[in-house]
Amino acid sequence: MKRKTVDLHMHSGYSSDGTFSVQELFRQAKENKMQAIVIADHDTYEAAGEAEEEARRTGILTIPALELSCIDENRMVHILGYGIDTKGKHSLLELIEKIQKSRIDILPKIKENLEKEGFYVDMEEVERLAYPHPPVITNFANAILNDTRNAGNPKLSIYRQGGSKSDRPYIRFIKDYLVAGRKCYVPEYIVDIYTGIRAIREAKGVSVLAHPGEWFTKKDEPKIPRMLECGLQGMEVYTPYHSVEKEVYFKQLAEKYGLFQTAGSDYHDEQKKPGHVMGMIKAADMEMFLRLKQMIETAHAEEKKQYAGGINL
Incomplete structure (x- = not known):
C-alpha cells in the first residue's frame, strides 16, 4: 500500500500508551511527506497546543482531537472527538479529570x-x-x-x-x-457511549466512532439512531483493525446513516502496535481532512449562533 499524506488518528506521549513526543511525530510526518496529521490521545487533548506550534513550523496541517474511552454493554468503546474546544470549561473536561483520578485509584x-x-x-x-x-x-x-x-x-x-x-x-x-469480564479487570470511572458523544458535542467537537470493528456487531445497529440524536457525526471506516469485509460493512453502514467516513492508522509505534504505521491506511486524503475541518467550523459557528441567540446579541 502506498503511504497516504493524511492520517486522522495517531497518538503522542501524552497518551499513557503513546511513545513519541508531538515534535517527533511531526518530524516523522515531515520525513514521510505528510500534508495533515491529527493527534488524538487517550482521554486528553494536552497535545493540542504543541501540535498547533509544530503545524505552524512545519506547514503540516492539524486539528485538536482526543480519543475518549467509553463503555457499552461491558465493552470498551472509543470515540474520536475532532475540533474540540481545548480552552473552554465543559462536561468533557470534567469527564477527563474524573477518568484520570479513577485510574490512579484502581x-x-x-x-x-x-x-x-x-x-x-x-x-x-x-x-x-x-x-x-x-x-x-x-x-x-x-x-x-x-x-x-x-x-x-x-x-x-x-x-x-x-x-x-x-x-x-x-x-x-x-x-x-484486563478488559471487562476477564480475571484481572478492575472497574474504573467511565461513562456510556451516549454520554461521551454528548460531551464531545458540548465541547464543540465532531464525534466519530473509532475502529468500530473492535466491538460493533450487527446487533448494535439499532443503537445508531440514538447515537445520532446525541451528536454522532462520523465513523472510522478505514483502519488497520478492519478486514476488507469489515471495511465494506462499515462503509455501507456509514452511508446508510449519513455518517462521515474517516481513516486513521491509530499509530503509537510499530512495536506496540504492529501494522499500525503513520499514513498506511486506505482512503485518507486532503479532501477528507478539509471536509472534517469544515464540519468542525460549522459546529463552532452553530454553537456561537446559539449562544448569541441565548443572550439576545
Missing part, C-alpha cells in the same frame, strides 16, 4: 489481580511507561511482557514470537486479562 487492585495470575509486575516500570500520566492497562501489558522475570511463564508463550497471539501481543494480552 492501580493497586490491578497489580494485585495480575500477581494472583502469576505475573511479576514492576510498578516502577509501569509508571515509567505512562509518565507523565496515570498508567493504563496497556502499560501493565507492556511491563509484564517485557519483564525478564516473566520470560519463562507458560501463560505468556502465546504472545511470544511464533505464538498464536504474537501478531499483536500487547493488545491480545489486554483482551485476555
Whole structure:
C-alpha cells in the first residue's frame, strides 16, 4: 500500500500508551511527506497546543482531537472527538479529570489481580511507561511482557514470537486479562457511549466512532439512531483493525446513516502496535481532512449562533 499524506488518528506521549513526543511525530510526518496529521490521545487533548506550534513550523496541517474511552454493554468503546474546544470549561473536561483520578485509584487492585495470575509486575516500570500520566492497562501489558522475570511463564508463550497471539501481543494480552469480564479487570470511572458523544458535542467537537470493528456487531445497529440524536457525526471506516469485509460493512453502514467516513492508522509505534504505521491506511486524503475541518467550523459557528441567540446579541 502506498503511504497516504493524511492520517486522522495517531497518538503522542501524552497518551499513557503513546511513545513519541508531538515534535517527533511531526518530524516523522515531515520525513514521510505528510500534508495533515491529527493527534488524538487517550482521554486528553494536552497535545493540542504543541501540535498547533509544530503545524505552524512545519506547514503540516492539524486539528485538536482526543480519543475518549467509553463503555457499552461491558465493552470498551472509543470515540474520536475532532475540533474540540481545548480552552473552554465543559462536561468533557470534567469527564477527563474524573477518568484520570479513577485510574490512579484502581492501580493497586490491578497489580494485585495480575500477581494472583502469576505475573511479576514492576510498578516502577509501569509508571515509567505512562509518565507523565496515570498508567493504563496497556502499560501493565507492556511491563509484564517485557519483564525478564516473566520470560519463562507458560501463560505468556502465546504472545511470544511464533505464538498464536504474537501478531499483536500487547493488545491480545489486554483482551485476555484486563478488559471487562476477564480475571484481572478492575472497574474504573467511565461513562456510556451516549454520554461521551454528548460531551464531545458540548465541547464543540465532531464525534466519530473509532475502529468500530473492535466491538460493533450487527446487533448494535439499532443503537445508531440514538447515537445520532446525541451528536454522532462520523465513523472510522478505514483502519488497520478492519478486514476488507469489515471495511465494506462499515462503509455501507456509514452511508446508510449519513455518517462521515474517516481513516486513521491509530499509530503509537510499530512495536506496540504492529501494522499500525503513520499514513498506511486506505482512503485518507486532503479532501477528507478539509471536509472534517469544515464540519468542525460549522459546529463552532452553530454553537456561537446559539449562544448569541441565548443572550439576545
